[in-house]
Amino acid sequence: LSDTVNAITMGGAIAIATLTSAVSAKYINQMKTDKATGELLEDNWDGIGERTNELPSGWAYTFLAVFMWSMWYGLIGYPVFAYNQIGEYNEEVLAHKAKYEEKFANATEDDLKNMGKSLFFVQCAPCHGNTGDGLSGKAHDFTKRISYEQVLDVIKNGSNKLGYPMGMMPPGLASGKDAEEIAHYVANGLKGEAPASYATCTSCHGADSKGNNGMSPNLVEYDNVLLTQTLHNGKKGIIGQMPSFKTMITPVQEKALTLYIQSISAE
Numbered sequence: 001l002s003d004t005v006n007a008i009t010m011g012g013a014i015a016i017a018t019l020t021s022a023v024s025a026k027y028i029n030q031m032k033t034d035k036a037t038g039e040l041l042e043d044n045w046d047g048i049g050e051r052t053n054e055l056p057s058g059w060a061y062t063f064l065a066v067f068m069w070s071m072w073y074g075l076i077g078y079p080v081f082a083y084n085q086i087g088e089y090n091e092e093v094l095a096h097k098a099k100y101e102e103k104f105a106n107a108t109e110d111d112l113k114n115m116g117k118s119l120f121f122v123q124c125a126p127c128h129g130n131t132g133d134g135l136s137g138k139a140h141d142f143t144k145r146i147s148y149e150q151v152l153d154v155i156k157n158g159s160n161k162l163g164y165p166m167g168m169m170p171p172g173l174a175s176g177k178d179a180e181e182i183a184h185y186v187a188n189g190l191k192g193e194a195p196a197s198y199a200t201c202t203s204c205h206g207a208d209s210k211g212n213n214g215m216s217p218n219l220v221e222y223d224n225v226l227l228t229q230t231l232h233n234g235k236k237g238i239i240g241q242m243p244s245f246k247t248m249i250t251p252v253q254e255k256a257l258t259l260y261i262q263s264i265s266a267e
């Protein structure tokens with residue numbers, strides 16, 4: 001009975017049962033002893049008449065109480081044109097999130113990583129796997145930055161989902177052998193000498209390929225901007241559609257997930 005709603009419901013049920021028993025006992029005894037005192041009406045049915053007895057006071061008080069309660073319920077407690085269950089649920093969620101944010105506002109990095117690990121198992125692991133390896137290509141592999149096939153897909157189709165300030169990457173900036181060389185270079189962690197065609201990429205992603213201070217995606221590693229943009233906007237690629245998690249997790253949880261995913265990729 002720690003739940004207030006259940007406690008009120010149980011109390012109401014007990015009160016109704018008690019009142020019903022008391023009123024029933026009263027009227028049963030009254031029927032045994034009382035005699036009709038009201039005036040007998042002229043109308044009758046097969047000799048059975050009806051008297052003008054007054055409304056029992058218990059009934060009158062009950063009607064009045066129910067009327068007053070219905071007015072409170074419809075105008076104050078749960079206003080007809082203002083209240084709905086979804087709104088109440090959202091208010092409760094916001095209150096819970098506020099307490100959550102306050103509790104973990106100054107959490108240590110280790111605490112955030114542990115939180116991120118728990119969140120990852122609940123929100124991310126069903127698609128990306130417990131180790132973040134993408135379940136053999138079924139989802140993105142967090143143990144490395146990006147695959148050869150993913151780079152080719154982005155070069156071919158462009159990208160406009162992550163919401164970076166530089167905007168959409170147009171499709172077809174490279175093709176044929178040039179696209180393959182770029183994909184191979186990026187998928188292998190940008191090691192070795194960059195192909196000549198990669199100069200097109202550095203114009204947006206920067207000479208170091210780290211995204212021009214958050215203006216475009218970081219091709220080297222999972223930085224905070226990349227992971228936050230992906231969580232906020234979702235992602236559509238060669239594997240499929242990842243939904244937005246913007247309304248599902250709090251800023252503290254975003255930070256925790258970011259730290260944990262970065263720790264996976266660094267292993």
